Amino acid sequence: xxxxxxxxxxxxxxxxxxxxxxxxxxxxxxxxxxxxxxxxxxxxxxxxxxxxxxxxxxxxxxxxxxxxxxxxxxxxxxxxxxxxxxxxxxxxxxxxxxxxxxxxxxxxxxxxxxxxxxxxxxxxxxxxxxxxxxxxxxxxxxxxxxxxxxxxxxxxxxxxxxxx
Numbered sequence: 322x323x324x325x326x327x328x329x330x331x332x333x334x335x336x337x338x339x340x341x342x343x344x345x346x347x348x349x350x351x352x353x354x355x356x357x358x359x360x361x362x363x364x365x366x367x368x369x370x371x372x373x374x375x376x377x378x379x380x381x382x383x384x385x386x387x388x389x390x391x392x393x394x395x396x397x398x399x400x401x402x403x404x405x406x407x408x409x410x411x412x413x414x415x416x417x418x419x420x421x422x423x424x425x426x427x428x429x430x431x432x433x434x435x436x437x438x439x440x441x442x443x444x445x446x447x448x449x450x451x452x453x454x455x456x457x458x459x460x461x462x463x464x465x466x467x468x469x470x471x472x473x474x475x476x477x478x479x480x481x482x483x484x485x
Contacts, residue, residue: 348481351412355419356474356485358399362426363467365392370460373437377449380442389438393430396423411480415473422466429459 369388376382400423408416436452477483 347407348411348477349483351406351415352474352478352481352483353485354402354406355412355415355470358403359419359422359467359470359474361395362399362422363463365395366426366460366463369434376437376440377453380440380444382437382440385434386438389430389434392434393427396427396430399423400427412477415470415477418466418470418473422463422470425466426463429456433459 369385369392372384372388376385400420403416403419403423406412406416433452433455436455437449440449440452478485
């Protein structure tokens, strides 16, 4: 009896390994994590820019700090998550692009976004506009990067037959 149980267990392990079930599970896990991080970063960056636009109009920049900290924490945690994802030849391009986008956004959140938190109703419009120029095309650039990563993930999903 124990020998047949051992053989049966070995057979199941061999079957699962040879059929690629684990590989597909890993691919699905990578797809879900990378897609979630990309979509969340896209939404959070857009939300911060909407908050900034509202702050510029109302000359009230108080709410930006708390959300910048939330965004920065998300980026920091996501960078760790992406760094710990297993790199394969199939997902390397997605992983590299995601790491690059996170690094770029991290730099902006740390160096450019905080400048706006110091503003008040007394801040001259020229000062605000000069700092807005530092953002440049931040939102459009981030949106383009997010779309690029989504397209890479679609191709990755098609290769493995994955679903969102």
